[in-house]
Structures are given as C-alpha cells and as structure tokens.
Amino acid sequence: MRNEVLARTVREAGYSYAELARHVRALAEETGSAVRTNSSAVAHWVAGTRPAQRTADLVAEVLSRRLGRPVTAVHLGLRAAADGLTGLPVTPDELGDPLEELVLLGRADIGRSPEMCRAPYSDALDRLPLDLDSQSAARACARRAGAADDSEVRAVREMTELFTAVDERHGGQHGRSALVQYLVGDVAPLCRARFRTERAEQQMLSAAACAVYLAGWKAYDAGEQGLAQRYYLQSYRLTQEAGNELHGAFVLRVLAHHGMETGRAGNTLALIDAALDRVRGRTDPATEALYVVTRARALAMEGRRRDAVSAAARAARLVEDADEREMPYWAALWGSAKACVGNHTAKAAEAMGSYDIAEQHFSHAVWNRSGTAYQRIAALSVAHVGSMQCRQGLVEQACATWEKALDLMEGVRxxxxxxxxxxxxxxxxxxxxxxxxxxxxxxxxxxRWKSQAAR
Structure with missing residues (x-):
C-alpha cells in the first residue's frame, strides 16, 4: 500500500527523492556510519516498503530538521511503534514512564545497540524539554515496594562522585559500562522505592538525574551524540519527577552546551534563556555565572558580538568573588565554576574570531593548574591554547604548547x-x-601518540 504520509511529508519538505537520499547519506556520515540509499530506495518506501530501522530514523531526522518540527519514523509509517528503542519520544504526548525509558536506554547502551549508539543528534529532542508538562512526567512514574532513606541518597551521590572523578582523570571510556549497569541495576530500582519522606524521594530522583547526566557525558565524550542527547533528556525528566526546577534548569544548560559542542546550536539560545528565567534571583552567584557564560557563547555563535561580550563580562563579575561552596550539589559536582566561566568565555571569543582573547582565557583557565584531577579537560584546554596560537600564525609557540597537551593526553581514553x-x-x-x-x-x-593510543 502506498505510503501517502511519507509522500506528502517529502513534498512538504521540498525534496526530490534524490535530495532526500543524499541528506540521509550525509546524516549517516555525521554519526560515523554509512547508509547506502538512493532515489530508487525512496521510491520503494513511498510505494509501501519499509527500510531498516536505522535508515527509517535517519529519514525522520532529516525531515524534522528540514521542516522545523518533530517527525518520527512511526509518524511516517516507516516502522511500527513496537519496533523498539529508537522510538523514544520526540513529542510530549509520546512520553511514558521515564524510569522505564531510562532502563531501555541503558540496556541498549550496554548491548552496544547500533541503532542507539549511532543515533543522530535530533533537533526534535532538543526542543522537547521546552514543551514538557512537568505534571505529566510526575504522573507517569509508579512507585513500587521497598523502602529508602537518606543513606541510599548518599550512596548514589558518592558513587556518582567516584565515577565522575575517574571520568575527569582518565577519560569517559573508563568505567562507562559499570556506570550504566549501576543505573539500570541499582539506581532505577531505588527511584521506584517507597521513601520514608517526600524530601528523601526528591533527593534520590535528583541524585539519579546527576548519574544519568554523567552517562550522557560519557556518551558525548565517545562521540555518540544522539545517545548522549537521549540520556540528557532522561536526566531532565527525572528533575521534573523530583519537582526540582533549579536542577532542571541546569540540565537545560547542559542541553544548550551539547548543542553548541556538536554544531547543532539552533535551539541553544532558547534553552539557555529558559534556564535563566527559572534561576534568576534564586541561586548563588557562582551557579548563575554558569548560565550567563553559556548564554554569552550562544550569543557569540549567533553573531551578536556586543551582547556576547556583555554577557561574558557579567559572568566574570558574578564568579569573581563567589563562594563556590554555596553551589548546589548537582552544579558543584562537575568542577570549578570559575574554570568553566573561563573556558566558555574562551570559546565565545573563538566563535567571534578573537583568537588572541581566546588564547588568554584558555591559558588562564583553572583547569590548567588542577594537577591530574581534571587531566582530560586540562589537556583539551592546553590543546585549544595551541590552536589559538596557530591561528594567529605563531606556529613555533603552538607546537611547544601542543607538546605539553600531548603529555597530558597520555592514558586518557x-x-x-x-x-x-x-x-x-x-x-x-x-x-x-x-x-x-x-x-x-x-x-x-x-x-607516535596515535600508534600508542590505538593499542
């Protein structure tokens, strides 16, 4: 039977069959894989045949990006709703139990599901947090038998801190499967327990959101951007379950950062503005500075130089005399606010072509003086310094800087x-x-470095 929905959507997008096939191939390459498709294949899909699940999801994402609204493979009739994990929600009415979705996601990650590990970054998922009804998330998650209290919350926090320390020192691929196993086997069941107090329940959900965010960060560090984005979405939904609006705002900031780092910054400013609306006047100066400097970078990427410079200066003022001990757990977990402000200010300057200013901020970032505790980010910061020097034509200086970066990169996966x-x-x-x-x-x-890293 002819697939009229697909035919109509392709026409609305203004694509020929050959153009759609070309964009599908390009998106597959973006995720580090190859898909062989052409205009004849598209014609077969319109005639009623179904492509492989991964190809179907790539088609949906290409059309979503073109049309500026969520489009799924299920909506297009390219696969059934029961086909599995890649049908994670892209619209609020598709939301189910966030913990069930987290377990599915974690199991796919542990099993190295090609459909999920190579999932593309989705513009539709990027917009979803701004459309969510927090009450719908709270209604979706049913509690089960058991009892939990503050001791379990402390345990989850301590485990997350341990995994985070290993991540920062040795790179995201160390301890990754162990973290995801811990999420699926321990954290998700704890979140379903009956809690002795409402406060303990909220703190457990918030602690779980931190661990889920770390799983997303590890996927991001592995170059699996679609998987990372899906973890971040589940982290956001857990903050909704917890009723923690400030923590939710922090995850919106994470999503904005992820969009900029992956070159998909279309929704970045909307995400960070929504986060700032929630936290303004309700958080400590160091944490607020993280939002403000992220906005500075988003403005820089949109070419709004004056606004970007103003926002970066405000972030620097906020963090200069701030007491970082006042930061909430879920913000302080990821390191120094002052270092983060310096790093993002440098990236904003880089986006505006001010390589000398970017070099200065990368050089002065606290990460560079943190010993081995933050070895990966220190290595990357030093590498950025060299890149900024090279762009200014200072090649000998850049090479000397890159030698230091390579020293720091030893053993980091x-x-x-x-x-x-x-x-x-x-x-x-x-x-x-x-x-x-x-x-x-x-x-x-x-x-020599690449040869050693490949062993």
Missing part, C-alpha cells in the same frame, strides 16, 4: 582527545608543506 590530536595535525598541514622544523617534529610525536 576519550574521543574528544583523539579529535583534538587530529585537529593539531590538520592545523600543521600548511607548515609541514613549508618544511617548518617545529611542525615536522610535532607531527612525528603525533604519529
């Missing part, structure tokens, strides 16, 4: 670190062609 090393090599290409001695020497070091 992170796709972001590997991409940073690849970027060094690409930046050096014109200088190697000119036989610049520093560039040739560093390239030899990069080759």
């Amino acid at each position: 992170s796709a972001r670190v590997r991409r940073a090393v690849t970027a060094m090599s690409e930046d050096l290409t014109p200088y190697r062609g000119r036989r610049v001695a520093a560039a040739l020497a560093l390239e030899e070091r990069i080759v």
Whole structure:
C-alpha cells in the first residue's frame, strides 16, 4: 500500500527523492556510519516498503530538521511503534514512564545497540524539554515496594562522585559500562522505592538525574551524540519527577552546551534563556555565572558580538568573588565554576574570531593548574591554547604548547582527545608543506601518540 504520509511529508519538505537520499547519506556520515540509499530506495518506501530501522530514523531526522518540527519514523509509517528503542519520544504526548525509558536506554547502551549508539543528534529532542508538562512526567512514574532513606541518597551521590572523578582523570571510556549497569541495576530500582519522606524521594530522583547526566557525558565524550542527547533528556525528566526546577534548569544548560559542542546550536539560545528565567534571583552567584557564560557563547555563535561580550563580562563579575561552596550539589559536582566561566568565555571569543582573547582565557583557565584531577579537560584546554596560537600564525609557540597537551593526553581514553590530536595535525598541514622544523617534529610525536593510543 502506498505510503501517502511519507509522500506528502517529502513534498512538504521540498525534496526530490534524490535530495532526500543524499541528506540521509550525509546524516549517516555525521554519526560515523554509512547508509547506502538512493532515489530508487525512496521510491520503494513511498510505494509501501519499509527500510531498516536505522535508515527509517535517519529519514525522520532529516525531515524534522528540514521542516522545523518533530517527525518520527512511526509518524511516517516507516516502522511500527513496537519496533523498539529508537522510538523514544520526540513529542510530549509520546512520553511514558521515564524510569522505564531510562532502563531501555541503558540496556541498549550496554548491548552496544547500533541503532542507539549511532543515533543522530535530533533537533526534535532538543526542543522537547521546552514543551514538557512537568505534571505529566510526575504522573507517569509508579512507585513500587521497598523502602529508602537518606543513606541510599548518599550512596548514589558518592558513587556518582567516584565515577565522575575517574571520568575527569582518565577519560569517559573508563568505567562507562559499570556506570550504566549501576543505573539500570541499582539506581532505577531505588527511584521506584517507597521513601520514608517526600524530601528523601526528591533527593534520590535528583541524585539519579546527576548519574544519568554523567552517562550522557560519557556518551558525548565517545562521540555518540544522539545517545548522549537521549540520556540528557532522561536526566531532565527525572528533575521534573523530583519537582526540582533549579536542577532542571541546569540540565537545560547542559542541553544548550551539547548543542553548541556538536554544531547543532539552533535551539541553544532558547534553552539557555529558559534556564535563566527559572534561576534568576534564586541561586548563588557562582551557579548563575554558569548560565550567563553559556548564554554569552550562544550569543557569540549567533553573531551578536556586543551582547556576547556583555554577557561574558557579567559572568566574570558574578564568579569573581563567589563562594563556590554555596553551589548546589548537582552544579558543584562537575568542577570549578570559575574554570568553566573561563573556558566558555574562551570559546565565545573563538566563535567571534578573537583568537588572541581566546588564547588568554584558555591559558588562564583553572583547569590548567588542577594537577591530574581534571587531566582530560586540562589537556583539551592546553590543546585549544595551541590552536589559538596557530591561528594567529605563531606556529613555533603552538607546537611547544601542543607538546605539553600531548603529555597530558597520555592514558586518557576519550574521543574528544583523539579529535583534538587530529585537529593539531590538520592545523600543521600548511607548515609541514613549508618544511617548518617545529611542525615536522610535532607531527612525528603525533604519529607516535596515535600508534600508542590505538593499542
């Protein structure tokens, strides 16, 4: 039977069958995989055949991005609602029990499901948190037998802190499967327990949201952006369950940051503005500075230079004399607010082409003086310093800086670190062609580093 919904949606998008196929192939490449499809395949889908599940989801995401609204493979008739995990919600009316969805997501991650691990970053999912009805999330999650109290909350927090410390020191791939197993086997059941007090229940859900966010961060550090985004969405929904609006605002900030880091910044400003609306006047200066500097970066990426500079200056004022001990647990868990403000200010300057200013802020970031506790971010910050120097034509200085970055990168398992090393090599290409001695020497070091990292 002809798929009229798909045919109508493709027409509305203004695509020919060949154009749709080309965009599907490009999106597959964006997620590190290959899909062989062409105009004839699209014609077969319109005629009523169904593609593979992964291809169906890629088609839906291509059309969502084109139309600026959520479109799912189920809506398009490309697969049935029961086909599995990749049918995670993209509209509020599709929401189910957030803990059930978290367990499905975690099991797919543990099993290295290709459909989920290679899922594309979804514009529709990026918009979903702004459309959610918090009461619908609270109604969706049923409690089960058991009893829990503050001791279980402390245990979840301490485990999350442990996994976070390993992540920051050794990279996101260390302890990743153990964390997800812990979420599925321990944290989710604890969230379903009967709590002795409402406060304990809320704190458990908030603690769980932190652990889920860390799972998303590890997926992001592995380059699995669609999976990371889906973890962040579940983290946000748990903050809704907890009734913790301020924590929810923090996850909105995380989603905004993720959009900028992955080059999908279309909804970034809306997300960070929504977060700021919730926290303004209700949080400590150090935490507020995190939102303000994220907004500065979003403004910079939109080309609003004056507004970006103003926001970055305000963030610096907020954090300068702030007492970071006043920060809530879910904000303080991820490190120094002052360092984060410096890092994002540098990235805002980079987005505006002010490489000298970006170099200064990356150089002064506290991460660079934190010993080995934050080795991955320190390595990445130093690598950014070298990149900013190289863009200013200071190639010998950049190579010396990159040597220090490579020292810090030893033993860190992170796709972001590997991409940073690849970027060094690409930046050096014109200088190697000119036989610049520093560039040739560093390239030899990069080759050795990649060989060791591949073992």
